[in-house]
Amino acid sequence: MKSILFGCLLLIISVSANDKPSFFNPCSMNDADTSSCVAENIERIIKLGKNGFELQDIPAIDPVFIDSAQTPDSSAAVTLKQKFTNFTFSGVSDMKIIDIKTNFVDKCQIKVKNSLPKAIIKGDYEANGRLLLFQVQGADKFEVIMNKIKVGTIINCEFYEKDNEKYFKILNIKFQLRPENGHMSFPNIIHNNKELSQTVNDLLNENFLDIFNEFKSTIQEKLEEKFSIIANKIIGDHPVKELFKVE
Template identity: 25%
Template sequence: MEFAVILLSLALLVSVEGAGEKSVASKLKLCKADDPNLDECFRDAVETAFRNLKDGDRSLGIVPIDPMFVPEMTMTRSEGPVGMTLKFINCTHSGLSNMKVISAKVSPDRLSFDLKMKLNLFTLSGPYETNGRILVLPIVGEGIANITMYDSDIAWTFQGKHVKRDGKTYLQIEKYIVDIKPKSAYMNLGNLFNGDAVLGETTNRFLNENSREVIQELAPELNAALAELHKGLAQRILDRLPMEEAFA
């Protein structure tokens, strides 16, 4: 029995532009559910997908994943030293194609998938809006932002259930968790305080001198935003892929 685990890893990453279900599978590596080395196969398949799908494939309806265009992503933190809303609009996420999968665990019976990965460089860049405070200092701005994270440990957990539709079985996502922990980060928020150069430079210097702590404070919201983004993309593919075609 062929188990299309890579389809699930693909679903974590990409959007579909009207491709047929069968055509997507032609791009991917498959693993056998009864393979005694299933976890290793899954690990290699996911890493291969990150590389192979970097530029997408328009003929298959797969858009590029590196950089990945994201229409909107919002992080709101109201508790702790960092209390702010950071909203990206029409931004890009860069670096995913260089993901290194360290370990993987797949449970076909439970429809559960776990990945431990490392990523040397991951960048969120584009137009942003922010309003709030860092410690007791207010922060407000609207312009172009760059947040680059270095040497990140990343964990992804994905679990689903079967649902019936039109006589076929599909996978519906029930749980989707992302956890990214960078060792360091660079942050630049352009046009802070309506373009006040002194306040903007001072604030960005403070953010970079304390980047690890700031990212750690924003981590729950960042992880939740990335999980919601990837879950939505995943479900779009899974809605097109009957399990009868994923298990052949």
């Protein structure tokens, strides 16, 4: 999602605090080039962080691994409880930044518009309830493929002081995933009925965007939590002066 993305100030250190990463270009916090400088660093670090930051024991960001997520009560059309476990979100390293706005003057906030050509969510699922005209109860592997995704990201942060040094932390990260189209597969969604399960899957894909929008907030929230944890773990011991040019 980080999107994922989530990175302006994030994921920019993969070495010890005393070493400046050669791949990171410190940005000014106050001039007209701040946003473009931050954008270049985000894309660079997202790609370098694909397999994780080994020196700091930071997990890979592509794919992102999530233990579990469960949907809340749904709408009238989809009164279905779904539980996703041991699933991954992949595609983040192909992120391209379309637009970025940074504000470090009267608040600490970064807004990013990203695009992803493709993202894949896959893992284990359980489903129980009513989906359109069908009573479903099933469990198996699942896969959701999203194409041509627009991603809106808002990163809210705050500055604070510790030991006479200025630091910052991430308060929250918000994502909005807007795929143009996609495909989903939930085999065995009607337990032990392969033919009817296929019929349900056909209907899911005929109504892909409507169905995806029913449970995407669950996925987004878990991505937000995951990236916030990783980001704060990375930046927690690094003062602002190591991340930006401090005039």
